[in-house]
Amino acid sequence: MLTLYSSDASPFARMVRVCLHETGLGAKTEIRNVKSTPMEPDTGLAAANPIGKLPALARDEGPAIYDSRVICRYLDARCGAGLYPxxxxxxxxxxxxxxxxxxxxxxxxxxxxxxxxxxxxxxxxxxxxxxxxxxxxxxxxxxxxxxxxxxxxxxxxxxxxxxxxxxxxxxxxxxxxxxxxxxxxxxxxxxxxxxxxxxxx
The missing domain is CATH 1.20.1050.10 (Glutathione S-transferase Yfyf (Class Pi); Chain A, domain 2)
Known part of the structure; x- marks a missing residue:
């Protein structure tokens, strides 16, 4: 199971959420919406990504990965969707x-x-x-x-x-x-x- 730390307004988190839809991995991912700013970082997000930036993706097989470009490459490689031809x-x-x-x-x-x-x-x-x-x-x-x-x-x-x-x-x-x-x-x-x-x- 995957867990995505996300926010509806974040363009970077949205890129990952769109990628989840396009790769068909949305059903295998829990979306955890958090409120986080540089001034008041969410503690769960900061534990997953020490920089405290959205998004971050927690995985069963290893440590959480971030940022959105890394996550999207990971999702694409995981299912072979061809988003990076x-x-x-x-x-x-x-x-x-x-x-x-x-x-x-x-x-x-x-x-x-x-x-x-x-x-x-x-x-x-x-x-x-x-x-x-x-x-x-x-x-x-x-x-x-x-x-x-x-x-x-x-x-x-x-x-x-x-x-x-x-x-x-x-x-x-x-x-x-x-x-x-x-x-x-x-x-x-x-x-x-x-x-x-x-x-x-």
Whole structure:
């Protein structure tokens, strides 16, 4: 039995939950939702992952593993789902990393206003994080959309979750403006059962 330490709002935990659906391992995994921040880490999560970050996956056959990219590779290898195809491996891993970068920058923007006192929020820092996201969106629109076609890979899963997090936390930034191909792809990909069933409430 597997136990996933997760949170509905976390884009990284969602990537794993989508992966569980896509690999068919969801029925063999207990989802343990926790509330955890850098300021107040969940004790169970911290015991599984000493860094205290979501997600973490507890296994019967060894110590818990983390972070989301490690967990998704593990799940894919465990059932041979082909989410990391050898023929496109480096492109898939690069796009997966880009999606993680978008989510990390968006989370930093969110934490800046949620965890700091209002008078200590540093807007230049938030804008610098958005600049990373904007560059990534431009790169996706200009040269990566062809990789988003065809059989589902973890690149698509990670990107779908990262864009979903932008909608959840930074909707006022309107990431779709100037990115019509990416917006069209995201709209279709968001209808997959694995995405609708893991969408944050």
């Amino acid at each position: 050898e023929s496109r491996l480096w492109e898939v891993l690069t796009l997966e990393a880009l999606a993680h970068g978008i989510a990390e920058a968006a989370l930093a923007m969110t934490y800046e206003v949620r965890l700091r006192p209002e008078d200590k929020v540093h807007e230049p820092w938030r804008e610098a994080q958005w600049a990373k996201i904007a560059r990534a969106l431009d790169a996706l629109e200009e040269r990566w959309t062809s990789l988003l076609k065809g059989r589902v890979t973890m690149a698509q899963v990670a990107l779908g979750c990262a864009l979903g997090y932008l909608d959840l936390r930074l909707a006022d930034r309107d990431w779709r403006a100037g990115h019509p191909q990416l917006a069209e792809w995201q709209s279709a990909f968001a209808q997959r059962p694995s995405m609708t069933e893991t969408a944050p409430a």
